[in-house]
Amino acid sequence: MTKVINFAHRGAAGHCPENTMIAFKRALELGATGIETDVQMTKDGHPVLIHDETLHRTAGSPEWVKDVTLAELSTKEAGSWFHEDYCGERIPTLEQLLELVEPRDTIINLELKNGVVQYPGLESKVIDMVRRFGLSERVIISSFNHYSLVECKRIAPEIRTGILYMEGLYEPWEYAKRIGADALHAFQYAVIPEFVAAASEQGIPYHPFTVNERAEMQALIRAGVGGIITDYPDRLAELLTAE
Numbered sequence: 097m098t099k100v101i102n103f104a105h106r107g108a109a110g111h112c113p114e115n116t117m118i119a120f121k122r123a124l125e126l127g128a129t130g131i132e133t134d135v136q137m138t139k140d141g142h143p144v145l146i147h148d149e150t151l152h153r154t155a156g157s158p159e160w161v162k163d164v165t166l167a168e169l170s171t172k173e174a175g176s177w178f179h180e181d182y183c184g185e186r187i188p189t190l191e192q193l194l195e196l197v198e199p200r201d202t203i204i205n206l207e208l209k210n211g212v213v214q215y216p217g218l219e220s221k222v223i224d225m226v227r228r229f230g231l232s233e234r235v236i237i238s239s240f241n242h243y244s245l246v247e248c249k250r251i252a253p254e255i256r257t258g259i260l261y262m263e264g265l266y267e268p269w270e271y272a273k274r275i276g277a278d279a280l281h282a283f284q285y286a287v288i289p290e291f292v293a294a295a296s297e298q299g300i301p302y303h304p305f306t307v308n309e310r311a312e313m314q315a316l317i318r319a320g321v322g323g324i325i326t327d328y329p330d331r332l333a334e335l336l337t338a339e
């Protein structure tokens with residue numbers, strides 16, 4: 097059986113403030129073999145790791161990421177909203193995450209958050225950095241913006257892409273092949289179990305999100321998914337060890 101990739105969603109977001117360095121480090125300690133994170137871009141063109149388009153929810157500040165410089169962003173505190181123990185955590189840059197994972201064999205799933213805000217040039221910025229770290233083989237770029245995935249494939253045919261979607265697609269591997277994508281990053285309830293083997297036979301694995309319940313993880317493993325994106329990599333690691 098192929099090894100199921102254990103993707104820690106936004107780092108180990110069930111245990112630590114999402115998309116912080118401590119969340120990424122904790123994920124690796126808990127047995128994650130992959131890390132999923134969200135990429136947005138600052139006013140001065142730096143890819144940074146934050147889920148929302150604004151700093152409001154996680155850094156208690158009203159600005160949009162696109163309107164602040166990296167210097168301004170680095171003064172924001174992004175841990176205490178989760179718990180006071182994490183006060184002082186910052187919003188990481190993509191570069192910081194790649195430095196952390198570079199010496200390991202972790203798979204990195206970079207979700208480009210270019211749906212609400214467009215971020216011209218984000219694809220090239222991210223790809224240049226991934227190539228500079230020599231991580232092309234270990235990165236999967238995903239997005240709900242499938243046009244952006246086509247653009248990524250045009251710039252970097254060697255980097256895998258994953259189609260993010262929320263609802264049932266019919267024979268999604270056909271669509272994946274059409275746009276040159278390599279994986280299906282489906283909302284967990286959009287996974288049609290009888291399609292999983294067919295997609296996998298076409299070389300296109302499912303990597304469903306965000307699966308936190310053990311029984312649901314188990315069912316997806318049995319269906320034959322290639323990876324699971326979870327806030328609790330420890331739960332998934334335990335199940336995969338028992339397999």
Ligand code: G3P
Pocket residue numbers: 105132134147207238260281305306325
């Ligand atoms: O990449 C899977 C998942 O993270 C997509 O949804 O909102 O958690 O970024 P969201």
Ligand code: CA
Pocket residue numbers: 132133134207
């Ligand atoms: Ca995400």
